[in-house]
Amino acid sequence: MSGAAGAGGVGAGGGAAGGVAAGGVAAGGVGVGPVDAGADGAARGIRLLIADDEHLIRGALVALLNLEPDIEVVASAADGVAAVEQAIATRPDVCLLDLEMPEADGIEAATRILAAVPTRVVIVTRHARPGVLRRALASKVSGFVPKSTPAEELAHVIRDVAAGRRYIDPEIAATALTAERCPLTDRELDALRFSRSTMSVQQIAERLHLAPGTVRNYLSSAMTKLDASSRHEAAERAWEQGWI
Amino acid sequence: MSGAAGAGGVGAGGGAAGGVAAGGVAAGGVGVGPVDAGADGAARGIRLLIADDEHLIRGALVALLNLEPDIEVVASAADGVAAVEQAIATRPDVCLLDLEMPEADGIEAATRILAAVPTRVVIVTRHARPGVLRRALASKVSGFVPKSTPAEELAHVIRDVAAGRRYIDPEIAATALTAERCPLTDRELDALRFSRSTMSVQQIAERLHLAPGTVRNYLSSAMTKLDASSRHEAAERAWEQGWI
DNA sequence: CTAGGCCAGTGACATTTGTCATGCTCCGGC
DNA sequence: GCCGGAGCATGACAAATGTCACTGGCCTAG
Structure with a gap:
């Protein structure tokens, strides 16, 4: 049905994908752990934490998002527990958490982080399952996107969330709304x-x-x-x- | 340890790989296409094709590798068939193929690409299974890395492969060599x-x-x-x- | 040619699964 | 207080699954 899913201002994806702005920091080392903030001249940069257990993906996401002039990746972690520690240590504006992680999955990590730090969480997942969205929202997560999201879109989502809005992938939202609730005991x-x-x-x-x-x-x-x-x-x- | 992985009788099979001529053009559909090369002063940049079905990952990898001064991403594709088309159209120096893709998986795409274009292939995969490595090598693939590889490493691998060397993840190579061959009929x-x-x-x-x-x-x-x-x-x- | 491996099939048998009818308890409604 | 329903639990029974022993055809290596 009509956009109930809209979740208010869902990105609606106004065109303007725009090429990734160049410039910015060409971060060198991408090791796990706090990233050197460097000269913090930027007035209103979004401070971001990234957690994903696949090293390659994590590094690639860091590279992708660091290209955005107004986003600064301040920490990265390879599992849920590390993500919580990093979040407490660096107090980022937004946390981008993969759902599938060892130790503590994305939702569990989100719960713990939100209990300890004033920040916002975006969950990224490969298999976007309706029930998981429900649980994520119950944990006060602000954003939920599948890995099939276009790369350019991700920065928009992070900005939206940083600004206090929410973003739920419309596709999943629709599925979650039509899918009946679990009939199992x-x-x-x-x-x-x-x-x-x-x-x-x-x-x-x-x-x-x-x-x-x-x-x-x-x-x-x-x-x-x-x-x-x-x-x-x-x-x-x-x-x-x-x-x- | 790069080289290693002699993998003994990899060639073994010797089976006459089918002709696999890239037949008619398949449905266009896939939005992804050649990437604008732009004015290119670089003399010896490595021209790279990237194929991965997850849009977000694909975009992130493009961003990551484009940061390298000597690498230029000239094409990207979301499935195996599109990857073959792109490879033929752009004739890249190296193709980075995800193993898990719709239409044609990484190995199938690699076979077809190598039959049609003089290039080299690196397979990336989430679950690095020994038997798959064996099959990949039989398809004349030059590189095989799991997604747990550190992001910085990937550029090295691509350079190695572009230079004509091979790179097999040592961990998987070891497993594949110890693991006995399939005992099943x-x-x-x-x-x-x-x-x-x-x-x-x-x-x-x-x-x-x-x-x-x-x-x-x-x-x-x-x-x-x-x-x-x-x-x-x-x-x-x-x-x-x-x-x- | 003959032994041995893989393939295809059969039938008897023990186990594991899936289905059903049946109690039990704890609720909320009347 | 009584009823009906939902959830929990069980054992009996039937069907599917896994095991074993054995037959034969076909092909290949010795």
């Missing part, structure tokens, strides 16, 4: 979580301190609700929806 | 391939035009060889090794 979710890995019902039952039959029951009812024909399929489906 | 692989999706034995049997019992046999023997306790686990394991 807590126990069913428990069982499904374990079913994603290769684990026998027995093993799941032990982990959950339940009788094997009970686990099968949960799995079965979950399969019915999700219209799946095996627990693996059901688990896969629940994962795609972001319910587990 | 062709039929077992067929059956396993289908087992990765959620499919009953019956369905697999139909696809393969085999009796259900036969499929179960293949699956069972594969499970034994891979020390797995379910076909899903076996399929997962074979996938991790890059055998399917």
Whole structure:
């Protein structure tokens, strides 16, 4: 339907992608850790933290965003815990967090960061699942973009968020709004979580301190609700929806 | 350690790679296209093509590598087919291809590109699986790096490759050399391939035009060889090794 | 030619899964 | 206080899955 998703001023993507402005700092070393701020002449530069577990991607994002004259990358981290530490140490204006990270995922890191530092968070993710968006918003995240976003767009998003606005990828927002809420019960979710890995019902039952039959029951009812024909399929489906 | 990775009998296969002439032009669709070269004073810049299906990553890599004074990104593509077209159109010195791409994966694209254009290929991948490295080398790829590579390293790799040398990530090379070769028979692989999706034995049997019992046999023997306790686990394991 | 490997199939069998009918408890509504 | 429903739990039963033993065809190396 009409832009409920609009989330107010969603970027709406006014054309003007514009080439990346050149100039700026051609940062050299991209190691993890606080980045040397250097002469801080800029009047209103946005101080940014970047967290992504893939070294190459992290470095590339740093390079990309440092090209923007009004953005300055002040820290980068390779996992959720490091991101929290860096955020506390450098107090950035905006934190760009990858969702898939070891130690603590993007949402967990966002929660901890927002509890400790006055800043704003943008979550970036490869698989944009509706349920995850919901959880992200519940954690007071300000922005949510998939990795399929055009590179030029990212700077706009960061500026929007720095200015106090929110940005939700319209595509995901629409999906999240149409997708019905999770019909599964807590126990069913428990069982499904374990079913994603290769684990026998027995093993799941032990982990959950339940009788094997009970686990099968949960799995079965979950399969019915999700219209799946095996627990693996059901688990896969629940994962795609972001319910587990 | 760059060189290393002699990889012994990589050539082995010797199979007559199919002709793979780049046939008719496929659908245009893909917005990405040649990058404006601009006035180019540089005498010996490396002309680079970048292919990655994630827009954000692609853009970030372009930004990262364009920062290098001796590298010039002349084309970018979002899928394997587009990469081949771009490579033919722009004849770059080096092609940086993501392994995971729609239409044609990195290795397939590399094969086609190398058959049509005198250039060199570097494959980048998220999950560096030994078997895939083997296949990549068989396709005459010059470089193979995981996305966990430090960003600064990438430019070195591209320069090495442009100079005619090869670069194989030492970590993956070591794994590939220690890891034993695939112990599975062709039929077992067929059956396993289908087992990765959620499919009953019956369905697999139909696809393969085999009796259900036969499929179960293949699956069972594969499970034994891979020390797995379910076909899903076996399929997962074979996938991790890059055998399917 | 013959042994041995891979392929294809069959049938019997034990296990693992998925389905169902059935209790139990804890709610909220009337 | 009673009812109905949702969630939790279980055991019995049927179907799918994995294991084993064995037959035969085809091809290749010795």
